[in-house]
Amino acid sequence: MSANKIANTQSRAARTISILLLTILAFTGIAFVAGATSFKLGLDLQGGTSVTLQPRIEQGQVGKVTTEAIDQAVAIIRQRVNSLGVAESEVSAQGTGVNRQIVISVPGETGRRIVDLVGQTAELRFRPVLAVGAANATSANSDTATATLPAGVTADLNAQFAALDCTLPQNRQGGGGVSEAATIVSCDRAGVTKYILAPAEVLGRQVTKASAVISTQNASGWYVILDFNGEGTSKFGAMTSRLTSLPSPQNQAAIVLDGLVYSAPRINEAINTGTAQITGNFTQEEAQDLANVLKYGALPLAFDRGEVQQVSPTLGADQLRGGLIAGVLGLLLVIIYSILYYRGLGIVSVGSLLVATAITLLSFLLLGKSIGFTLTLAGIAGAIVAIGITADSFIVYFERIRDEVREGRSLKSAVETGWKRARRTVLVADAVSMIAAIMLYFFAVGGVRGFAFTLGLTTLIDLIVVFFFTKPLITVLARFKFYSEGHPLSGFSNKSLGVVVKNNLPTEEVK
Numbered sequence: 001m002s003a004n005k006i007a008n009t010q011s012r013a014a015r016t017i018s019i020l021l022l023t024i025l026a027f028t029g030i031a032f033v034a035g036a037t038s039f040k041l042g043l044d045l046q047g048g049t050s051v052t053l054q055p056r057i058e059q060g061q062v063g064k065v066t067t068e069a070i071d072q073a074v075a076i077i078r079q080r081v082n083s084l085g086v087a088e089s090e091v092s093a094q095g096t097g098v099n100r101q102i103v104i105s106v107p108g109e110t111g112r113r114i115v116d117l118v119g120q121t122a123e124l125r126f127r128p129v130l131a132v133g134a135a136n137a138t139s140a141n142s143d144t145a146t147a148t149l150p151a152g153v154t155a156d157l158n159a160q161f162a163a164l165d166c167t168l169p170q171n172r173q174g175g176g177g178v179s180e181a182a183t184i185v186s187c188d189r190a191g192v193t194k195y196i197l198a199p200a201e202v203l204g205r206q207v208t209k210a211s212a213v214i215s216t217q218n219a220s221g222w223y224v225i226l227d228f229n230g231e232g233t234s235k236f237g238a239m240t241s242r243l244t245s246l247p248s249p250q251n252q253a254a255i256v257l258d259g260l261v262y263s264a265p266r267i268n269e270a271i272n273t274g275t276a277q278i279t280g281n282f283t284q285e286e287a288q289d290l291a292n293v294l295k296y297g298a299l300p301l302a303f304d305r306g307e308v309q310q311v312s313p314t315l316g317a318d319q320l321r322g323g324l325i326a327g328v329l330g331l332l333l334v335i336i337y338s339i340l341y342y343r344g345l346g347i348v349s350v351g352s353l354l355v356a357t358a359i360t361l362l363s364f365l366l367l368g369k370s371i372g373f374t375l376t377l378a379g380i381a382g383a384i385v386a387i388g389i390t391a392d393s394f395i396v397y398f399e400r401i402r403d404e405v406r407e408g409r410s411l412k413s414a415v416e417t418g419w420k421r422a423r424r425t426v427l428v429a430d431a432v433s434m435i436a437a438i439m440l441y442f443f444a445v446g447g448v449r450g451f452a453f454t455l456g457l458t459t460l461i462d463l464i465v466v467f468f469f470t471k472p473l474i475t476v477l478a479r480f481k482f483y484s485e486g487h488p489l490s491g492f493s494n495k496s497l498g499v500v501v502k503n504n505l506p507t508e509e510v511k
Contacts (some may be wrong), residue, residue, distance in 0.1 A: 390457060
């Protein structure tokens, strides 16, 4: 390699290192501006909520609690939790047969909200309103002068209506399992109004999309927009066309989720566009939760909430402390070994490890802020494994350089030729780690996914460090006489390379 080419390579190397360090500083500033100054910790480190959902066995429906139904419920609940940006949550089925349960573990203070949300069966139904009354009304007949009941309301339904007191919290728990073809008595979710509702005419399975939207035209706040498929569009159009001609309150359509009325708007005209709105004085959080529940479909079973446990963060703090100690000790041992074995060349390994550590910590902070990435004990284990991956990369490169020097090349030339041969090995090794991380992430659940994500992230960081710091730094150091002339402490001396000088001619030492 010509002297000019080597000089150009060294100049580019210095620029590469400068750009990398400036990029790290820039992202550090972004992290502070965005408020990403602390790590989001998982259930095992910060505590959280763990709840057991027990399938509700209705009379004559024992056969519905099948392995397939439980597995389907697990998949839907996992989607709901993930859609809320709650990372490192665990949703799994335990037990056998009709005794199977679903266990949900969610980190952080949002645990109870998530648990309340994911247990909903999401049986969305649009039912025509037959009668409306106050929360503790004693009759469905709004005309006290006569005893005539509204059309479609029987004496038995009127008795159920009178017996239901919506001011009592236990009567506003909702729940699925009620036949869509049945006429029901129900409360609204606020406990202010109760209804007698006709059989459902439009069902949740006919909804193709749900999204939370805020009104920009008036002060109605947040609401949920639903889009129907072809069947739902046709049935919703037919229902709204018929209700427009009926007297109040039978010109209303109740939107019922898990047996509770979310809203019951008056229908003034036929709606044939295939779109409907759910209103109800929602907060942003409530509207988004409702949209997420509806988006992923109804659970195949109704569930009762079983044991709810608050996981203490005390044990997690001990685990975090132990994991950090293990990581620091591992880092220090690798640094000490590098300095003792590679002497002056150890500065490259120390610098590479410190840069990799800085990028990794910065990534944890920014990903926690942007996508809700949470750090767990398994994730810490993946980061500790990454120390070995980074060490392997620069050791492969160091040894290739030393081999080139033993063959008689100058250090400046050996840095470039050794890199050409070493980078393929580094790429193959990191590709194997990345493939393992990807396979674990997509085919595992819970903490194993946290390990896989961290392993994949740190493997990618290793490539960045090796290509944009380790190699350029060695290229820059090669210009100094301390290294190029083989100082005893440089790591490139004849003794370090295992070369014995005889008659002023170097020969490789036989060991």
